[in-house]
Amino acid sequence: MYYPSDNTTTRRLYRFPGGLHLPDNKAQSTGAACRKALLPERLILPLQQHIGAPAKVLVERGERVLKGQLIALQQGRISAPVHAPSSGTVIDISEQPVPHPSGLPALCITIETDGLEQWQELPQPLGDYRNHDPAEIVARIRDAGIVGLGGASFPTGVKLEPGAGQPVTTLIINGAECEPYITCDDMLMREQAPRVIAGVAILKWLSGARECLIGIEDNKPQAIAAMQQALEQHRIDGCEVVSIPTRYPSGGERQLIRVLTGKEVPSGQIPARIGILCNNVGTAAAVADAVLEGKPLISRYLTVTGEGCANPCNLEVLIGTPVGELIAQAGGYTDKASRLIMGGPMMGFTLEHDRVPAIKASNCLLVASTREAPDPGRASACIRCGQCALACPVSLLPQQMYWYARAKDLEKTQEYNLFDCIECGCCSHVCPAHIPLVQYFRYAKNESWDQERERKKSELARQRHEAKSARIERMEAEKKARMQKKKAALAKRPALKKGTSTQGDPKKAAIEEAMKRAAEKKARLAEEGVAPKNTDNLNAAQQRQIDQADARRGEPGVQGASEPTTSGKD
Amino acid sequence: MQFATITSPHSDRPNSVTSTMLWVIIALLPGTVAMSWYFGWGILIHMVLASVVALACEAAVLKLRGRPVRPALGDLSAVVTALLFAIAVPPLLPWWMMLLGVAFAIIVAKHLYGGIGYNPFNPAMVGYVLLLVSYPVEMTSWLPPSILNETPLDFIQTLSVIFGGALPAGLTWDAITMATPLDQMRTLLNQNMMISEIRQSPLWGDFGGRGWEWVGNWYLLGGVILLYKRVISWHIPVAMLGAVLVFAMFFHVLDQEAHPFGLFHIFSGATLLGAFFIATDPVSAATTKRGQLIYGAGIGALTYIIRRWGGYPDAVAFAVLLMNMAAPMIDYYTQPRVFGHRSGGDD
Structure with a gap:
């Protein structure tokens, strides 16, 4: 059935534990419409902009590429391809600084743009996608290099593959955008709602979900109105725009699912386990582009904001555009710029410099002043006030986990469910002692993973060692068994010769019978007076041997010639 | 442009230990003013005395432990301990008992266990109980509330009782003290x-x-x-x-x-x-x-x-x-x- 869009307020919503009301700081960057960022001279495209295996380079240095051309192919099941965002020449394939919390460089393809924006021939638009095989559409989405644009950047194609688990009943479209400062999803929904809704329709059809809920925080009334209007025109059965209370981190996948459906995704499981598929609004728009226009993912909405840049705004940027150029287009740095953050203030990570590219997952560049992102200062001791536990959206006890993480008691941190931590930053934010709690938890997680790897390694070594010991032991045992068998056989032989116990042995009985027969025959012949000579009935070889022996003795019949030797016979 | 890197979150932290402690002190004000109203200057004198002793003890121990002194004193936790202690004891308690109790609270109950955040017992209560079991008479000699008190002591008299142990002429302990309800x-x-x-x-x-x-x-x-x-x-x-x-x-x-x-x-x-x-x-x-x-x-x-x-x-x-x-x-x-x-x- 079709829900009229004005029933958004009647839907029952649920609460997740904890969470924070944060000053949203979104007005700064929503003043003007989103504009296309200028074509940069160079585009830097990391081969890994997604969760999974990095893509494999398909182009060579010096090769000319066209806009939308596949330049790196996915490797393995969980991976995503990379496309050229503009036409130009590949000038470098090398390690470049990339936006990553580690600050480590990674392999990138660098394209010098030619300004022609010459498209390569795109795959056929599939406006009638409903007449196609869903697998074909999923393949199209995968080949378009689409990944989750909400931040996690998990390959969307993989998510859409029909899983072995439960069928999807509910599709959730994440337009919550709960983190302060970020407005790219807000602006996308305001300006491109029909495109987003078109993508939603495709995702709903692909997933086979009966119900589709588009969750948007209530601090974005314009986006809600635009989406409702677009939905009314597009008319997707069972689809509804839901205004949800503004409370960080309602945009977290598990939190949003809880708010909209009341269900909790079981710990350590994916939403598909409970029949839910979750996608971001930006991802939906990219899906629409790929299916309806054949366009790969080569651009996205990105917010440039903060007191450190002169004109906060939203830009539609080509993937691979250096961050510095985007900031320049947002009016450049102000004197207040003190920190460069990719992502929002709660979960974003700091960049050392602006020479890194914007990638598929980049939603925001926050050029923060010292007021906005002050130095946290020296942490003092935990006073166990429990503010962190109140703020935690997962109901963890950060104060306990911190205690054990500090003591490097990793087992205990896991007992306190360390791996349920979503690193939202609520605990660190409220901590009166200014302890970087999330950092401790990241550390504990990494250490645990390391330990797990070590454990697996040593487990493997142990198994190998045990297998080797077992093999040696087995061989020894076999050898021993063989020896014993031989010994037993040897021990049996004299017993056979003696022929003591003949009862029950048919062989021995037969032998004895034969011997008896021979004795009887001998006796009979003796009675007849014709004892057989053992030189009768000789074969040729024996005769020859006898002749030779006789010859060696010299004259035949000198000594007992009448009785030739019987050596060798008897 | 080169930027410093730190880990998320990057927000302005709304809370601090100092502001938490400051709010506790502010919230104590109505009660302490009322106590001073009913029980005289002794309350205020002890609050000041206890705070000074607590801060001095805290500074001394931090110095001995080789910890930064200023930020730890600035968190005001020692002051909160001192104030809670001061309003728990009778207003005319001799100064050296006060000193003993506060010093025990800060040095033993708090810092010997590792300082703020590590003490398993409430320091003010440890100090209080030490005095209560050691000096039960002094620790239960309360003044009657002013509405029932015919001979309230003025500021100077209170000071001399606390620091000198000398009651004003013509008064006896039995006359000026009274059991609590x-x-x-x-x-x-x-x-x-x-x-x-x-x-x-x-x-x-x-x-x-x-x-x-x-x-x-x-x-x-x-x-x-x-x-x-x-x-x-x-x-x-x-x-x-x-x-x-x-x-x-x-x-x-x-x-x-x-x-x-x-x-x-x-x-x-x-x-x-x-x-x-x-x-x-x-x-x-x-x-x-x-x-x-x-x-x-x-x-x-x-x-x-x-x-x-x-x-x-x-x-x-x-x-x-x-x-x-x-x-x-x-x-x-x-x-x-x-x-x-x-x-x-x-x-």
Whole structure:
């Protein structure tokens, strides 16, 4: 059935534990419409902009590429391809600084743009996608290099593959955008709602979900109105725009699912386990582009904001555009710029410099002043006030986990469910002692993973060692068994010769019978007076041997010639 | 342009230990002003003296431990300990007892266990109990509230009593001191008097002793401030007051002449101060919500039990210390259900 869009307020919503009301700081960057960022001279495209295996380079240095051309192919099941965002020449394939919390460089393809924006021939638009095989559409989405644009950047194609688990009943479209400062999803929904809704329709059809809920925080009334209007025109059965209370981190996948459906995704499981598929609004728009226009993912909405840049705004940027150029287009740095953050203030990570590219997952560049992102200062001791536990959206006890993480008691941190931590930053934010709690938890997680790897390694070594010991032991045992068998056989032989116990042995009985027969025959012949000579009935070889022996003795019949030797016979 | 890198979150932190402690001090103001009004200058003198001693001890120990002194003093936790201690002891307590109690609280109960955040016991209560068991007479020699006091001491006289031990001419200790209402009630009940008889004395107000019950009201106001500012949560105070009330009312209903009305216990002694300011000391209390309910109820129950059947007129300090011991275990067994888990913290 079709829900009229004005029933958004009647839907029952649920609460997740904890969470924070944060000053949203979104007005700064929503003043003007989103504009296309200028074509940069160079585009830097990391081969890994997604969760999974990095893509494999398909182009060579010096090769000319066209806009939308596949330049790196996915490797393995969980991976995503990379496309050229503009036409130009590949000038470098090398390690470049990339936006990553580690600050480590990674392999990138660098394209010098030619300004022609010459498209390569795109795959056929599939406006009638409903007449196609869903697998074909999923393949199209995968080949378009689409990944989750909400931040996690998990390959969307993989998510859409029909899983072995439960069928999807509910599709959730994440337009919550709960983190302060970020407005790219807000602006996308305001300006491109029909495109987003078109993508939603495709995702709903692909997933086979009966119900589709588009969750948007209530601090974005314009986006809600635009989406409702677009939905009314597009008319997707069972689809509804839901205004949800503004409370960080309602945009977290598990939190949003809880708010909209009341269900909790079981710990350590994916939403598909409970029949839910979750996608971001930006991802939906990219899906629409790929299916309806054949366009790969080569651009996205990105917010440039903060007191450190002169004109906060939203830009539609080509993937691979250096961050510095985007900031320049947002009016450049102000004197207040003190920190460069990719992502929002709660979960974003700091960049050392602006020479890194914007990638598929980049939603925001926050050029923060010292007021906005002050130095946290020296942490003092935990006073166990429990503010962190109140703020935690997962109901963890950060104060306990911190205690054990500090003591490097990793087992205990896991007992306190360390791996349920979503690193939202609520605990660190409220901590009166200014302890970087999330950092401790990241550390504990990494250490645990390391330990797990070590454990697996040593487990493997142990198994190998045990297998080797077992093999040696087995061989020894076999050898021993063989020896014993031989010994037993040897021990049996004299017993056979003696022929003591003949009862029950048919062989021995037969032998004895034969011997008896021979004795009887001998006796009979003796009675007849014709004892057989053992030189009768000789074969040729024996005769020859006898002749030779006789010859060696010299004259035949000198000594007992009448009785030739019987050596060798008897 | 080169930027410094740090880890998320990058927000301006709204809370600090200093502001938390500052709010506790602010919330203590109404009650302490009321106490000074009823019990004279001694309260203020002891508050100042205790704060100075506490800060000096804290600085000295930090120096010995090789820790930065300034930020630790700036967190005001030593001042909170000192103030709680100062308003818990009788207003005319000799200065050296005050010094001993505060020094013991800061040096032994706090820093020997590792300083702020590491002390298993509430330092102010440790200091208080040390003095109570060592100097029971001095520690129970309270002044009568000013409305009943015919010979209030002025500032100079109070100073000379505290620092010199000399009473003004013509006054004796017996004349100027008086048992607290809790003490009085207990003594008289032990003499088999009935409550209706006891309450005929002008010492009594609506619920507790005259003057005393008003001090309790002002601490209650301070507690409301702390709740409103979210410095504390409601769990511990509500559970503690609830437990006191339930116990007191149960026995009151059994025998009205032998067990005072429930609100008497709420508005007497350190019940309200303890519920909002002492039991809620985060370091030594339980931290889970369910744990705080158990912890608070435990303090309430123990307070009543010790008051009724124990050897001391008031029992908040003992009850708090006893429950401090149980806090880690309570925390362990009251872990909340983690999101996405079916039950408990261990599945």
